[in-house]
Amino acid sequence: MGAEATVKRANLAAVAALAGVSASTASLAFSGAGPVSDATRARVLAAAATLDYAGPDPRAQSLRRGRSGIVGVVIEDRLRDAFRDPMNIAMLDGIADVTGSAGLALLLLTDTGGSGDIAVAPMDAVVLIGCSTRLDHSVVTLRQRGIPIVAIEAAHMDGVVPIDLDNREATRRGAEHLRELGHERVAIVALPLAPDHARGALTPEREFSSSAFTATQRILGARDVYPGAVGVVAAGSLIEEGEIAGRELLALETPPTAIIAQSDLLAVGIIRAAEELGLSVPGDVSVLGFDGARVEAYDLTTLAQPAVEKGRAAGRAILASLAGEQPEPAAFTSELHVGATTGRPVGPGAASGGVAEKGTSRS
Numbered sequence: 001m002g003a004e005a006t007v008k009r010a011n012l013a014a015v016a017a018l019a020g021v022s023a024s025t026a027s028l029a030f031s032g033a034g035p036v037s038d039a040t041r042a043r044v045l046a047a048a049a050t051l052d053y054a055g056p057d058p059r060a061q062s063l064r065r066g067r068s069g070i071v072g073v074v075i076e077d078r079l080r081d082a083f084r085d086p087m088n089i090a091m092l093d094g095i096a097d098v099t100g101s102a103g104l105a106l107l108l109l110t111d112t113g114g115s116g117d118i119a120v121a122p123m124d125a126v127v128l129i130g131c132s133t134r135l136d137h138s139v140v141t142l143r144q145r146g147i148p149i150v151a152i153e154a155a156h157m158d159g160v161v162p163i164d165l166d167n168r169e170a171t172r173r174g175a176e177h178l179r180e181l182g183h184e185r186v187a188i189v190a191l192p193l194a195p196d197h198a199r200g201a202l203t204p205e206r207e208f209s210s211s212a213f214t215a216t217q218r219i220l221g222a223r224d225v226y227p228g229a230v231g232v233v234a235a236g237s238l239i240e241e242g243e244i245a246g247r248e249l250l251a252l253e254t255p256p257t258a259i260i261a262q263s264d265l266l267a268v269g270i271i272r273a274a275e276e277l278g279l280s281v282p283g284d285v286s287v288l289g290f291d292g293a294r295v296e297a298y299d300l301t302t303l304a305q306p307a308v309e310k311g312r313a314a315g316r317a318i319l320a321s322l323a324g325e326q327p328e329p330a331a332f333t334s335e336l337h338v339g340a341t342t343g344r345p346v347g348p349g350a351a352s353g354g355v356a357e358k359g360t361s362r363s
Helices: 012-019 023-031 038-050 058-065 086-102 133-144 167-181 204-208 213-223 239-250 264-276 307-322
Strands: 070-075 105-110 125-129 149-152 161-165 186-190 230-233 258-261 286-291 301-304 330-332 335-337
Touching: 012 023, 012 038, 023 038, 070 086, 086 105, 086 125, 086 307, 125 307, 133 149, 149 307, 161 307, 167 213, 167 258, 167 286, 167 301, 167 335, 186 213, 186 239, 230 239, 239 258, 239 264, 258 264, 264 286, 307 330
Parallel strands: 070 105, 070 125, 125 149, 149 161, 161 330, 186 230, 186 258, 258 286, 286 301
Antiparallel strands: 301 335
């Protein structure tokens, strides 16, 4: 028929015939399951190699099982930013550690305020990481389809398994540490409060309209101790964003003596901004982070969270749901690590007696 003739692709039946076994035996040989001897499996694989057959199409297997073998993981950050945050990577490691052992693959999905609907993706279950209430419609659709949903650090929703972190309580402990040191003028550098990741002043209006659960909870924790704290909203959990925020706060006519950063990356940026301005940390300004990330050259005072364990708990909840079992919610706590970036204030920002009065407003 000439060079343009279509070459017929080999199939499982042809491999089975060449190997001298049934199609079901050949299928078991490829899957690695079932009572197939090593010699038979070797014969089937040799026949497949002869016919240039790569094995059964996993899409067809998924159709027969009624499952895709995929767990969707939804992150609101752009991927190029999400993978610069070590906490996101740690949580994904935890999820993959559990689901991968069950033969499930992860599909990363982003929701950055666009019109896309995550509910249309082919997946057996979904993990939401720090997602906002804007996903309520997608959550309803997923539940209607019977798709199990697990949410890490999100407002509690009906039919969604929560994996919680003590964001408010942990930040309160960190703020109390600063108050005990004697700090009165304390500022906040917050994570993004809206899908547009707009940078700017932390105003009451922005706090009220925030759709970012984690950032809002951490703000509330700081305000439990310092209700009048000034602040700025960063455009992401990035070192360069911390530098921008730090320069702005430290250039105030009456700068803060301590800054509460909502991530360790932001904290490092603030420290770099202080160094650029010729200020010492913690001599001139104390800096508190959040996450417990390994940051070279800095012994941060931070609130260390168990990010990998959060991911593993989410993975276990997914497997339980897919097995028809009742998944267990989980709640984790963060630990205050007192490092070298916080100390007693000196000069006009120091409280009389060494301890600030709770609820001190901005100067």
